Amino acid sequence: MKRAFADLHLKISQKDTNLQRTLQRAANFGYTYISVPFSSEPSTEEIEKLSTVCKSVGIEPVLRIDLYPRNENDLMNNLRRLRRKFDVICVFCGSKDISRQAAKDRRVDLLNFPNVDYQKRFFDRSEAELASNGFAALEIDVKPLFVLDGPARIRFLSCLRREIMLAKTFGVPLIISSGANEERFMRMPRDMASLSYLFGLGVNEALNAVSANPLAIVLRNREKLKSTFIAPGIRLVKAGSTS
Amino acid sequence: MKRVKRRYLAVQLEMDGVPSEKELMDVIWSSVVKFYGEVGASLTRMALISFDTSCKIAVVRTSLEMLDSVRTSLACITGIAGKGAVVHVLAVSGTIKALFKKF
Numbered sequence A: 001m002k003r004a005f006a007d008l009h010l011k012i013s014q015k016d017t018n019l020q021r022t023l024q025r026a027a028n029f030g031y032t033y034i035s036v037p038f039s040s041e042p043s044t045e046e047i048e049k050l051s052t053v054c055k056s057v058g059i060e061p062v063l064r065i066d067l068y069p070r071n072e073n074d075l076m077n078n079l080r081r082l083r084r085k086f087d088v089i090c091v092f093c094g095s096k097d098i099s100r101q102a103a104k105d106r107r108v109d110l111l112n113f114p115n116v117d118y119q120k121r122f123f124d125r126s127e128a129e130l131a132s133n134g135f136a137a138l139e140i141d142v143k144p145l146f147v148l149d150g151p152a153r154i155r156f157l158s159c160l161r162r163e164i165m166l167a168k169t170f171g172v173p174l175i176i177s178s179g180a181n182e183e184r185f186m187r188m189p190r191d192m193a194s195l196s197y198l199f200g201l202g203v204n205e206a207l208n209a210v211s212a213n214p215l216a217i218v219l220r221n222r223e224k225l226k227s228t229f230i231a232p233g234i235r236l237v238k239a240g241s242t243s
Numbered sequence B: 001m002k003r004v005k006r007r008y009l010a011v012q013l014e015m016d017g018v019p020s021e022k023e024l025m026d027v028i029w030s031s032v033v034k035f036y037g038e039v040g041a042s043l044t045r046m047a048l049i050s051f052d053t054s055c056k057i058a059v060v061r062t063s064l065e066m067l068d069s070v071r072t073s074l075a076c077i078t079g080i081a082g083k084g085a086v087v088h089v090l091a092v093s094g095t096i097k098a099l100f101k102k103f
Helices: A019-029 A044-056 A072-085 A096-104 A125-133 A143-147 A150-170 A189-199 A203-210 A212-225 B021-044 B064-075 B096-102
Strands: A005-007 A031-034 A064-067 A088-092 A110-112 A137-141 A174-177 A229-231 B006-015 B047-052 B057-063 B083-093
Touching: A005 A189, A005 A203, A005 A212, A019 A031, A019 A044, A031 A212, A064 A072, A072 A088, A072 A096, A088 A096, A088 A212, A096 A110, A096 A125, A125 A150, A137 A150, A143 A150, A150 A189, A174 A189, A174 A203, A174 A212, A189 A203, A189 B064, A189 B083, A203 A212, A212 A229, B006 B064, B006 B096, B021 B047, B021 B057, B021 B064, B057 B064, B064 B083, B083 B096
Parallel strands: A005 A031, A064 A088, A088 A110, A110 A137, A137 A174
Antiparallel strands: B006 B057, B006 B083, B047 B057
16 A cells, blocks of 8 residues: 655744645655644634645644743643644654653653754653653654764764664654655655665654654544544444433 | 675755755765765665756665665755755665655
8 A cells, every 4th residue: 555654844834935835745745644843822814824835735734833941841731732633633742851741741742852053852761661652653864864964963963873772772752754844855755765765764763754653643633533442442423422 | 705785865955946966965965974974885785876957856875774864864854055955855766766666
């Protein structure tokens, strides 16, 4: 069966005049699911506008919000408020406490860490263990591979290799995203998968990281957001009358 | 002696202007060297087979065992001859004839 590819982190602005062109380009590259993340709670019009543009170019839009919580309470409040409104919730972990809380909370879909500040990449053994018990996946943006050079890129690759080894050990799903804020950082899905060979993923694992793993998250959450969902594995088939 | 298996890659350049064949191969070689070193680069047995300047599609030959490395290096290219550029792999095949059927 033909793979469906997803890029869950196309970081272009919703107000960008080139939004349609960028999404068209993503469609030409062969992506089926694209997520242009919101950084704050969007209005219904904004969501509808994005959906219309995506559908006009033949892409399935994935509603995603990026959370930058100040502390654990802020994270919990945001999750409580936003979980039922979005297909994907990604937490950018700025501190160890936040990353630990995000990893163990089953409402969090993706964990993302600062790309350049290596002191703040908190994906260690404990984090991986917590994430493996929850539903959180580790998201890796490939954009830094294009913008960094020399020792900075070497250090970045070294960090990623360590994190991926831990993720594999503990069975944490991996998601490879472009993290592109400009068209020149966008790559075809298989090219994006090939970039992950640099940090130790095999061919199948790399392809799953741009297709099966992100799709599993999106489909799982969409199922939960349906009105017929009761609990995992249980859904309302038919409602009887009360009379 | 064991026969070296080859793979042919059709690559599409996305940039303003058209680079020369030398500029194109220089940037591909330097990307491979940057990521895999000189020993790794020597194992690729890379060569430019053809370069269609009108549609900016090049065919590059490499050894099968280093195919993934070459593909990664191609994806990492961000500029050619001082101009911003992106290289996309359109198809990979074992023969040139089959390669042109694929895209």
